[in-house]
Amino acid sequence: MMEHMTMTDLGDRGADRTLFFIFGATGDLARRKLFPAFYSLYREGKLSERFAVIGLARRPRTNEQFREDVSVSIREFARYKAEEDEQWEKFASHFHYMSLDINKPEAFGQLKELADRLDDSYDIGGNRLFYLALAPELFGSVSFNLRDGGLLDSPGWHRLVIEKPFGYDLPSAEKLNEQIRQVFQEDEVYRIDHYLGKEMVQNIEVVRFANAFFEPLWNNKHIANIQITLSETVGVEERGGYYDHAGALRDMGQNHMLQMITMMAMEPPSRMEPEDIRDEKVKVLRSLRVFRDAEEVRDNVVRGQYAAGEHKGKPLPAYRSEEGVPADSVTETYFAARVFVDNFRWAGVPFYIRTGKRLPVKTTEVVVEFKNMPENVYFSRKTKLEPNLLVFRVNPTEGIYLKMNAKRPGSEWGIVPIAMDFCQSCEVGINTPEAYERLLYDAARGDSTYFTRWDEVALAWKFVDRIEQAWREQHVDLHPYPAGSWGPEAAQALLARDGFKWWPVNGQHEGEVVWATPVAGK
Incomplete structure (x- = not known):
């Protein structure tokens, strides 16, 4: 469980040593908002070199194709202009892709192998942030597969970020929350309201x-x-x-x-x-x-x-x-x-x-x-x-x-x-x-x-x-x-x-x- 930290403790220190898992990496949210956000944080020094991003979706993609998708996204939507230079190459090298069918629990074992390799390569320390840019009815099953696939066994912290809508009414929200809480503690769950x-x-x-x-x-x-x-x-x-x-x-x-x-x-x-x-x-x-x-x-x-x-x-x-x-x-x-x-x-x-x-x-x-x-x-x-x-x-x-x-x-x-x-x-x-x-x-x-x-x-x-x-x-x-x-x-x-x-x-x-x-x- 994450240790309790105050805003004063957090200060303005960077988001150091994090392995980001972006579920729905070929979707509109990732393209318009998430990839440009990563680039802005990197340009402003709020991401150190000890981070990596794993893009996850069913669509087949190589790492090179995924990085080109990220490049197109940033050129169209980012606040900072992306130049094809050494800095850009260094940034893009942190992005990796894996085709994943979230309905197949065995695929999460392969995801764990990739995550462990990247964790060692970038000296991340086992810190993992799972961003579910998915339909809410999938939150529970993905959480179970993350646990059963061993992705929560790393030594660092683990956080789940989920998008609205969180359910369609109170009963459906309670059901979703009950499923998620079987895997993550409340202080590990980050429900986004972008406003x-x-x-x-x-x-x-x-x-x-x-x-x-x-x-x-x-x-x-x-x-x-x-x-x-x-x-x-x-x-x-x-x-x-x-x-x-x-x-x-x-x-x-x-x-x-x-x-x-x-x-x-x-x-x-x-x-x-x-x-x-x-x-x-x-x-x-x-x-x-x-x-x-x-x-x-x-x-x-x-x-x-x-x-x-x-x-x-x-x-x-x-x-x-x-x-x-x-x-x-x-x-x-x-x-x-x-x-x-x-x-x-x-x-x-x-x-x-x-x-x-x-x-x-x-x-x-x-x-x-x-x-x-x-x-x-x-x-x-x-x-x-x-x-x-x-x-x-x-x-x-x-x-x-x-x-x-x-x-x-x-x-x-x-x-x-x-x-x-x-x-x-x-x-x-x-x-x-x-x-x-x-x-x-x-x-x-x-x-x-x-x-x-x-x-x-x-x-x-x-x-x-x-x-x-x-x-x-x-x-x-x-x-x-x-x-x-x-x-x-x-x-x-x-x-x-x-x-x-x-x-x-x-x-x-x-x-x-x-x-x-x-x-x-x-």
Whole structure:
């Protein structure tokens, strides 16, 4: 079992001496995210020379062919340019390939022989990280085969990294977890939610806990509501068959959206250790107000499905016209919800969340709307004051935006909203670290802070399953919305009933003066 290490102990030391096993090495995730992440870590000195990667998939490949696949991936998706030079040759030499049928236990004995040879060649010390970029129903059988094939008998540490979805509901998640826990201890299991690896999601903690003027305001006395938007412009594309069995709630709500709520609502941890931070996130999930029946779901949750529409003059098909989607599908491609965290700090503050496909812009933002000034005092009697906003821009632009009121120059009582806008991605440029770089690096170092623990997964499924059950059994309305729009009208009404509105996202704030941070080098 891995020894307990604090974040202070981990520091910034490199991911030294690790043998990485990438299951699904010919898949899209490995090509777009994992191989570029390895290259960035190597270029930045976060991987020493004592590492090796074994790519595993059924497709036959030689080491040379696999290294060419890695090269193509890095040239297309990596932050750093790959030059065909001595440094590149040294990096590529760490990559090896084995064709493996994961349904054949005897093949894992051959994998052990390869792993042992590489362990000796690179002086890795038996440390092994198994990355399963596979369908979740395969997690259990692969874990058993790793154990039975002797791959967990090496003297170092062993860690299992698994991708979402972790199950399709609570019972299936419990079954998967039971299988995995027969082989790996909980502190050896790293469940990835790549949103937790994004720079600005991690920056939420820093802004909250490293600035003295925010903490006294971070509660129900001063905050009116919090809005979390995760919008996509794409439809289901070639994933229609998969998506129709998942839907927006399972695909985005159970993981990304609830995780961002925990980041916004958690209490300051007593110590900066991974388990203390995750303990505070679990407390938030335990405090979520669970919907008791279909009527409460109907009052607090909106589900929608995109119909035919257009975006920037381009016609867009309806969801039911997409390849692999049944013509009578009732799967949601959009959902919005009003969520309450019933604890001392947040009682009464609505958290509004929304996510959907075929929306006008691709963006992830968190908007904190502070309570407005009383309407019968001083400036409020002479002019309409806008509420103050604090916005975390997570994707695609990374930054922090603060909106406040100030006097219009040259006027007597004119007040206009002004904004202080810090663009982190403008400062860092295209070399902003990718989420998978941070998460791969953390998993190799044994830092579990930004991975989800089993009790987080279970509590999130409990919350989501109530909604799914109401949709399934009570036939809660499915609202159509034109592709290219901001979703169903019912989502606007959800906030309007409380006297609020969805704030514009992706920098679409109008009518304000902006004080922006200068772009580096300009």
